[in-house]
Amino acid sequence: xxxxxxxxxxxxxxxxxxxxxxxxxxxxxxxxxxxxxxxxxxxxxxxxxxxxxxxxxxxxxxxxxxxxxxxxxxxxxxxxxxxxxxxxxxxxxxxxxxxxxxxxxxxxxxxxxxxxxxxxxxxxxxxxxxxxxxxxxxxxxxxxxxxxxxxxxxxxxxxxxxxxxxxxxxxxxxxxxxxxxxxxxxxxxxxxxxxxxxxxxxxxxxxxxxxxxxxxxxx
Amino acid sequence: xxxxxxxxxxxxxxxxxxxxxxxxxxxxxxxxxxxxxxxxxxxxxxxxxxxxxxxxxxxxxxxxxxxxxxxxxxxxxxxxxxxxxxxxxxxxxxxxxxxxxxxxxxxxxxxxxxxxxxxxxxxxxxxxxxxxxxxxxxxxxxxxxxxxxxxxxxxxxxxxxxxxxxxxxxxxxxxxxxxxxxxxxxxxxxxxxxxxxxxxxxxxxxxxxxxxxxxxxxx
Numbered sequence: 090x091x092x093x094x095x096x097x098x099x100x101x102x103x104x105x106x107x108x109x110x111x112x113x114x115x116x117x118x119x120x121x122x123x124x125x126x127x128x129x130x131x132x133x134x135x136x137x138x139x140x141x142x143x144x145x146x147x148x149x150x151x152x153x154x155x156x157x158x159x160x161x162x163x164x165x166x167x168x169x170x171x172x173x174x175x176x177x178x179x180x181x182x183x184x185x186x187x188x189x190x191x192x193x194x195x196x197x198x199x200x201x202x203x204x205x206x207x208x209x210x211x212x213x214x215x216x217x218x219x220x221x222x223x224x225x226x227x228x229x230x231x232x233x234x235x236x237x238x239x240x241x242x243x244x245x246x247x248x249x250x251x252x253x254x255x256x257x258x259x260x261x262x263x264x265x266x267x268x269x270x271x272x273x274x275x276x277x278x279x280x281x282x283x284x285x286x287x288x289x290x291x292x293x294x295x296x297x298x299x300x301x302x303x304x305x306x307x308x
Numbered sequence: 309x310x311x312x313x314x315x316x317x318x319x320x321x322x323x324x325x326x327x328x329x330x331x332x333x334x335x336x337x338x339x340x341x342x343x344x345x346x347x348x349x350x351x352x353x354x355x356x357x358x359x360x361x362x363x364x365x366x367x368x369x370x371x372x373x374x375x376x377x378x379x380x381x382x383x384x385x386x387x388x389x390x391x392x393x394x395x396x397x398x399x400x401x402x403x404x405x406x407x408x409x410x411x412x413x414x415x416x417x418x419x420x421x422x423x424x425x426x427x428x429x430x431x432x433x434x435x436x437x438x439x440x441x442x443x444x445x446x447x448x449x450x451x452x453x454x455x456x457x458x459x460x461x462x463x464x465x466x467x468x469x470x471x472x473x474x475x476x477x478x479x480x481x482x483x484x485x486x487x488x489x490x491x492x493x494x495x496x497x498x499x500x501x502x503x504x505x506x507x508x509x510x511x512x513x514x515x516x517x518x519x520x521x522x523x524x525x526x527x
Contacts, residue, residue, distance in 0.1 A: 146524070148367060148522050148524065177520070177522050195457070198460050199457055199460055199461075199462070200460050200461050200462060201462070214461065214462070216460055229520065231520070231521075231522050233519075233521045233522055233523050234522055234523065234524065236523045238414070238418055238525055241417050241418055241419050241435060242418075242419050242433065243418070243419060243420070243433070243523060291518075291519070292519075292520075293516070293517065293518055293519075293520075294516070294517045294519070294520040295514075295515070295516040295517070296514070296515060297512070297513070297514040298512065298513045298514070299510075299512055300452075300510070300511075300512075300513070301396070301448065301450070301511070301512075301513040302450075302452045303367050303396050303450050303452055303453055304452050304453065304455045304462060305365070305367065305453065305524050306457055
């Protein structure tokens with residue numbers, strides 16, 4: 090069964106000067122497991138070595154509008170979207186370029202949106218690639234998603250180191266925009282817009298949701 | 309390592325007439341595993357039988373303000389909070405009265421809030437029970453959190469049946485309010501307020517967050 094129990098994290102997150110683990114106040118994690126390195130090959134087992142660690146965590150919310158003000162800066166530092174999805178993303182230690190590709194694919198093929206049926210009786214689920222109307226995405230870097238509760242503290246051992254996570258985030262946005270451009274062209278006149286928060290900056294989020302609808306995806 | 313992979317769910321959620329799995333458009337799930345009952349005792353194993361299923365899922369977001377309009381109804385159907393936490397909650401099949409007690413305890417003891425240090429250098433994490441200022445909670449029933457992606461569809465096999473989930477939700481709010489009242493009294497003048505959405509109703513959510521800060525907890 091699916092589990093997201095607070096395992097695999099052993100120490101607290103370093104305290105943050107800029108804002109209590111907000112959108113992107115990402116820590117520079119110290120290497121904490123150097124002394125715990127397993128003696129490889131010292132104990133052979135029958136089962137193959139399979140990593141069960143996760144590579145990324147998403148929380149997705151459907152919204153009608155959302156505004157992200159980065160560093161409470163001037164208007165050009167503000168991004169906003171209309172109807173669509175807010176996608177909070179966090180890269181974990183297992184993340185790679187493949188994770189980015191998987192996330193982009195997932196966001197376009199998963200039935201995360203909905204449309205009323207013609208007879209009004211129900212809604213049908215639709216993926217981003219096949220959604221017939223304009224739809225916007227707002228991506229928010231969200232290190233706090235790596236948090237796992239141990240005793241009373243949220244701990245962040247699974248979080249990818251900042252340089253790697255920052256590069257993966259940059260690539261994620263780039264690939265998401267390329268995919269959106271390609272997919273938008275399949276439905277004449279439809280717009281697929283990708284807006285994004287800035288990795289490592291504090292940002293104020295406001296949104297309005299008709300539902301709300303919140304879902305978590307871990308890969 | 310912690311995992312929330314889309315396992316353990318085998319069929320799609322029934323389509324919803326009222327709003328695409330919004331805050332509380334909860335399905336009445338059919339019993340789908342009647343034919344798959346394990347032949348108990350037919351194969352003894354050395355390891356004890358331990359359930360690894362989850363009982364509840366929370367997504368928690370720090371907010372400055374949040375407004376929940378239930379069924380787009382009259383003003384008395386609107387609840388709003390100031391600075392505090394929005395807590396989206398979903399009860400799964402393994403949920404019991406004990407789950408409610410565990411969730412209430414967890415929300416008050418986990419270091420989910422933060423305060424600037426006196427020298428302004430950093431923030432320190434604080435739990436609800438020890439937070440020295442007023443703090444509000446807005447609880448939103450959120451069946452969509454049970455969703456696990458299989459192929460392209462979110463599936464909801466782990467969701468608790470509606471009557472049980474509704475009763476657990478009612479109890480959760482009641483116990484949370486009782487705990488808030490008891491805890492508030494420990495700090496003279498401090499207010500701990502619990503507002504809540506209505507289980508099974510569509511509700512429109514608007515919030516503003518300074519961070520944002522989003523975390524997932526599964527028990």
